[in-house]
Amino acid sequence: MSLTIEKGRSPGVGTTVNRKEQEMFGAKLSQPFWEKLLEWRGVAVGGLGVGAIVLGLRALGWLQPLEWGAYDKMFLLRPPEPPDDRITIVGLKEADIEALGSPISDEDLATLIETLSEFEPRAIGLDFYRNVPVEPGYDRLVEIFESTPNLFGIEKKVADDRGQAIGPPPVLAENNRVAVNDVTLDADGNLRRGLLFLTDENGVNHSSLGLVLAWLYLEAEPNFDPAAQTHPEYLQLGPAVFVPFEANDGGYVRADAGGYQILLNFRGPSGSFATVSVSDVLEGNADGDLFRDRVVLIGPLAPSLNDFFYTPYSHSLFPDFFTSPDETAGVEVQAHLTSQILSSALDGRPLIRVWPEPLETLWILAWSLWGGVVVWTLRQQRWMVFALMGSGLLLGGIAYGAFLLGWWIPIAPPLLGIVGSSVALTSYIAHLERQDRQLMMHLFGRHVTSTVAEEIWRQRHQILQEGRLVGQKATATVLFTDIKNFSTLAEEIDAEPLMRWLNEYMEGMAEVVLEHHGAIDKFIGDSVMAVFGVPLLRESEAEIAADAVAAVRCAVRMGQKLRELNQRWKRSGQPIISMRVGIATGPLVVGSLGSSQREDYTIIGDSVNVAARLESFDKELDGGICRILIGESTYRYVQGQFSIQLLGSALLKGRQKPVKIYQVMWEASNPPQTHPLKQIP
Numbered sequence: 263m264s265l266t267i268e269k270g271r272s273p274g275v276g277t278t279v280n281r282k283e284q285e286m287f288g289a290k291l292s293q294p295f296w297e298k299l300l301e302w303r304g305v306a307v308g309g310l311g312v313g314a315i316v317l318g319l320r321a322l323g324w325l326q327p328l329e330w331g332a333y334d335k336m337f338l339l340r341p342p343e344p345p346d347d348r349i350t351i352v353g354l355k356e357a358d359i360e361a362l363g364s365p366i367s368d369e370d371l372a373t374l375i376e377t378l379s380e381f382e383p384r385a386i387g388l389d390f391y392r393n394v395p396v397e398p399g400y401d402r403l404v405e406i407f408e409s410t411p412n413l414f415g416i417e418k419k420v421a422d423d424r425g426q427a428i429g430p431p432p433v434l435a436e437n438n439r440v441a442v443n444d445v446t447l448d449a450d451g452n453l454r455r456g457l458l459f460l461t462d463e464n465g466v467n468h469s470s471l472g473l474v475l476a477w478l479y480l481e482a483e484p485n486f487d488p489a490a491q492t493h494p495e496y497l498q499l500g501p502a503v504f505v506p507f508e509a510n511d512g513g514y515v516r517a518d519a520g521g522y523q524i525l526l527n528f529r530g531p532s533g534s535f536a537t538v539s540v541s542d543v544l545e546g547n548a549d550g551d552l553f554r555d556r557v558v559l560i561g562p563l564a565p566s567l568n569d570f571f572y573t574p575y576s577h578s579l580f581p582d583f584f585t586s587p588d589e590t591a592g593v594e595v596q597a598h599l600t601s602q603i604l605s606s607a608l609d610g611r612p613l614i615r616v617w618p619e620p621l622e623t624l625w626i627l628a629w630s631l632w633g634g635v636v637v638w639t640l641r642q643q644r645w646m647v648f649a650l651m652g653s654g655l656l657l658g659g660i661a662y663g664a665f666l667l668g669w670w671i672p673i674a675p676p677l678l679g680i681v682g683s684s685v686a687l688t689s690y691i692a693h694l695e696r697q698d699r700q701l702m703m704h705l706f707g708r709h710v711t712s713t714v715a716e717e718i719w720r721q722r723h724q725i726l727q728e729g730r731l732v733g734q735k736a737t738a739t740v741l742f743t744d745i746k747n748f749s750t751l752a753e754e755i756d757a758e759p760l761m762r763w764l765n766e767y768m769e770g771m772a773e774v775v776l777e778h779h780g781a782i783d784k785f786i787g788d789s790v791m792a793v794f795g796v797p798l799l800r801e802s803e804a805e806i807a808a809d810a811v812a813a814v815r816c817a818v819r820m821g822q823k824l825r826e827l828n829q830r831w832k833r834s835g836q837p838i839i840s841m842r843v844g845i846a847t848g849p850l851v852v853g854s855l856g857s858s859q860r861e862d863y864t865i866i867g868d869s870v871n872v873a874a875r876l877e878s879f880d881k882e883l884d885g886g887i888c889r890i891l892i893g894e895s896t897y898r899y900v901q902g903q904f905s906i907q908l909l910g911s912a913l914l915k916g917r918q919k920p921v922k923i924y925q926v927m928w929e930a931s932n933p934p935q936t937h938p939l940k941q942i943p
Contacts, residue, residue, distance in 0.1 A: 305634045308690055312682040313630030316675050317623060321515065328674035329513025330450060334574035336665040343529045346601040348479065350552045351537045351593055352378065353563030354390075358540040364567070365390070369399025370544065372406040374560065377543055379410055381553035385478035386413045387471050387600075389443060389561030389593040393417070393429040407433040414474050416443040419460055423447075441471040443596060445571065446518055453571040453590075455507055456599040458497060459522035467522075472599030475557045479604060482555075486608075497522070502606035502613060512616040512670045525614040525670070527602050531575035532590045535597045537563070557600055561593025571595055612668025622672050629657060630679030637687040650684050737806050738795030739813040739847040739896060740870050741780065742877040743771060743820065745788040746840045755837070763836055764788065770823050778816035783865075789877075792816070793865060796852050810847045810899035814892065817843040818904075818928045821888025828887070842885065844877030846870075846893040868917075869895075875914040876923065883909075890926040897924045904928065 319325055352374070354366060362370050371392070378386060392415060395403075407413065417430035419442050430440035442460045447453055459467045469477075480488040480499060491498035496505055507523035509516050528534075540560075542548045562569045570589035577587055590598075605611035617625070636653060640646040654677055661673040745751070745767070752760060768785050775782050775792045783791040794809035794816075820843065828838040848869030876891040883889065897906060905927040911920040 302638070304690055304694075305638045305687060306631065308686045309631035309634030309679075309683040310627055312634070312686050313627040313679050316626055316630060316679045316682060319678075320626075320675050323515035325675055325678070326513055326515055327450060328678070329672065330448065330452065330454070332661075332673045333454070333513060333670060334452070334577065335579060336662060336670075337528060337574040338577075338579045339662060340666065343534075345535055346529060346597075346605065347536070347556075348604055349535050349557045349559065349597050349601055351535050351563075351597055352540060352543055352558060352560045353537050353591070353593065354540050354561070354567070356564045356566060359564055359566065361541055362544075364564075365396050366540065367399055368396050368403040370540075371396075372399055372403040374540060374543055375406050375410060375413060377546075378553055378558055378560075379413075381550040383553045383556050383558045384412065384482045385475045385557045386410065387441075387475045387557070387559045387561075387596065388413060388415045388431075389471065389559055389596055391416065391418070391428045392431040404433050407431060408437065411439075412478055414439045414441050414471060414478075416441055416471055418442070418444055419462060419468060420444050441474040442468045443471050443592065445592075445595065446520075446523065447571070448514075448517070451572055452576065453573050453595060454526060455523045456526040456595075456602070457521055457523055458504060458506075461521050470596075470599065472596045473603060475559070475596075476600045476603035476607075479557050479600075480607060483608070488607075499603065499607035501610060502603075504603075504606075504613065505615065510619060513672065513674070524602075525616075526573075526595075526598055527611070527614050527668075528573055528575060528598050529601055531573075531588055532594060535594065535601075557597075557604075559593050559597050559600075561591065561596070563591050563593065569593070614670055615668055616670050626672060626675045626679055629653075629676030630683045633680035633683035634687040637684045637691070641688075641691050650680065653680055734799060734852055736796055736799045736850050736852050737848065738793050738800070738850050738852075738865070738869070739806075739810045739845060740850075740865070740873040741775075741790075741792045741794070741813050741817060742844045742873045743790040743817075744842050744877050746842060746881070748788040748839075751837055751839070759836075763831070767824075767827060767839075770827055771820055774816055774819045774823050778812045778819065780812065780816055796850075796865065799852075806847070807899040810845075810896050811903060813845050813847075814890070814896070814900050814904055814926055817845060817888070817890045817926065821886075821890070821928060825887055840885075840887045841889075842877050842881070843888060843890045844873045844875065844879070844892075845890065845896050846872035846876060847896040847899060848872070848893075869893075871916055872914065872921065875916070879912070879914070879923065885925065886929050888928070890928065892924045892926060894922040894924070897922070 316325075320329075354364075358366075366374075371390075375386065375388075407415075413434070415431040415434040417435075417440055418425070418428040421427045422444075429435075434440050442457070444457055444460055445453055446455050446457065448455075456472065457470045458473045459469055461467050476499075477488050480486055486500065488499055493503050496503050498504070504522075504524055507517075507519050507525060509519040511517075511519075512525070536552055538548045538552060569592040571592065572587060573590045573595075576589060602611070602613070606613050616622075632653060633650065636649050637646060640649055643649075657673060657676055657680070661671050664671050755763070767788075768790065771790050772782055775790070778794070780792040780794045781796060783793060792813075794813045795806065800806050800809060820841070824839070824841055831838050846869045848867065850865050850867035850869055852865050872893050876893060879891060885891075891909075892900070892906070900906070907925050907927055909923045909925055911922050913920045
């Protein structure tokens with residue numbers, strides 16, 4: 263059997279197929295290294311292409327909400343940190359407002375500061391705007407301001423959506439003990455950055471309250487000189503180098519990086535610091551150890567004063583549509599900034615750092631490519647989806663581990679790259695398989711039934727290897743047909759009507775073969791060769807027997823089909839004919855054979871020759887409209903299912919031993935054969 267594969271011709275029954283086309287569905291299975299590299303181009307293009315799209319979306323800022331959300335989740339997943347016992351907040355709560363009024367009077371504020379000073383805190387930060395007197399007690403407050411050198415007040419330098427600029431307490435300003443408490447909110451309204459310095463329109467730097475309080479604390483720390491920094495560019499306190507925030511750091515895109523900002527490393531949600539109410543301090547109910555040798559921050563905690571911000575801890579780990587987001591008071595934000603500076607300088611607590619943009623780009627591209635590699639490598643595996651999910655978990659685990667060490671690395675863009683490249687590669691594979699399927703169906707669809715073609719496609723990885731049909735041993739049934747006295751007939755008919763008439767005959771025979779699940783090898787002149795049992799190989803005796811029965815039934819049906827054709831041809835004045843069929847069953851070797859320019863799907867074996875010899879055996883032996891001769895091996899599988907007569911034994915050409923020859927008596931008019939058998943010439 264030979265399904266010819268020759269360069270430069272299109273596929274069809276008995277025609278040739280470009281080897282390159284065959285390799286489209288065969289070469290994927292076991293190729294030379296360089297061919298595999300060429301095949302992986304699609305993976306590289308798809309993975310890197312999706313990565314480039316993700317980078318483009320990121321550059322446009324469209325992924326900022328996703329990156330901020332992932333960043334916030336890292337805080338929520340991180341184990342709780344212990345409170346910083348170097349900081350205490352004295353908060354003005356709703357109960358204090360009911361008792362003392364709002365704003366708190368200068369008299370009460372002076373008493374509060376004086377009381378706190380008695381416990382000798384290292385620094386006091388007044389997170390109240392106090393640019394105008396609030397009588398009674400202004401003169402006394404001025405005295406307290408002047409006599410408390412470790413007290414710093416605040417001013418708001420920049421007008422924003424939360425209000426206009428607000429000046430400092432005049433007395434503190436005269437003594438250069440004023441800091442700024444401005445904050446920079448992200449586009450989603452959350453606070454993730456802290457300010458160390460603010461530069462005004464005149465180029466003058468103003469220190470933030472958190473930095474000033476931390477500096478005062480460090481000045482009082484034994485064997486620590488905050489002014490002894492060694493870094494030539496950035497603020498350094500001890501081993502901690504505070505690298506300023508840039509506009510495109512982390513998940514930010516073209517953010518406001520004015521002044522000297524850092525990413526806030528919050529210790530936790532609201533309530534992360536020791537807190538005492540103003541009334542408790544004024545009434546003497548507070549423990550002095552909460553203030554001694556500490557940084558004390560005085561500020562509003564009452565919700566009615568509306569000095570609250572959303573932080574990464576404002577939302578829950580999972581969406582909660584029934585609970586209001588938790589907010590953090592402004593005085594707590596200053597406490598977090600102070601604590602971050604102190605813990606980095608004294609405890610080695612990591613600051614939040616980011617990768618350079620080129621490294622982030624490589625990171626995103628690598629994961630996008632990885633998603634494509636997973637899909638391409640495991641495209642035939644059921645657990646490909648689990649591998650992709652595992653990749654996402656691995657990415658999240660790496661990002662989380664890095665966050666615990668103080669690194670914010672992208673997680674949303676590479677995750678999007680994995681998903682995008684997996685979708686792209688899945689579509690690409692589906693496209694390739696559609697092409698491969700069409701090609702395989704084109705190769706085999708006209709040779710076998712659609713059912714067999716579907717099964718060939720399903721088993722393509724077993725059938726094909728190295729761009730060739732794999733050589734395999736098989737047991738199959740071969741069927742040959744031939745038109746009796748065709749040469750004489752061809753001489754009497756013109757070429758065009760002869761070909762038209764012959765094609766009608768061939769088409770009818772091909773239909774019969776396909777109806778019986780046989781595979782048509784080719785048409786050679788007026789001959790048809792068909793095989794039952796390839797290219798899907800049989801593994802059991804029952805299957806081999808079924809193929810033999812199908813072949814004999816096919817031959818019988820061919821005779822019936824020829825009778826129908828003869829009746830039609832007789833009515834139209836065309837010649838009527840008879841035919842011969844030879845059938846043999848036995849072991850074969852099937853596979854591709856040939857050169858790179860021309861290749862055959864070939865059956866090699868004695869059964870092929872036996873079937874051909876049986877068809878041409880003793881042309882004087884009558885068999886009616888369709889003489890069917892079968893070999894002994896076929897007879898063994900079909901006996902009892904057809905009317906069969908043993909003709910005897912004969913020595914077929916090319917064989918050393920005689921073989922038994924049987925005739926299928928499918929027509930009632932078939933007379934028993936009595937004349938002696940001849941050797942095939």
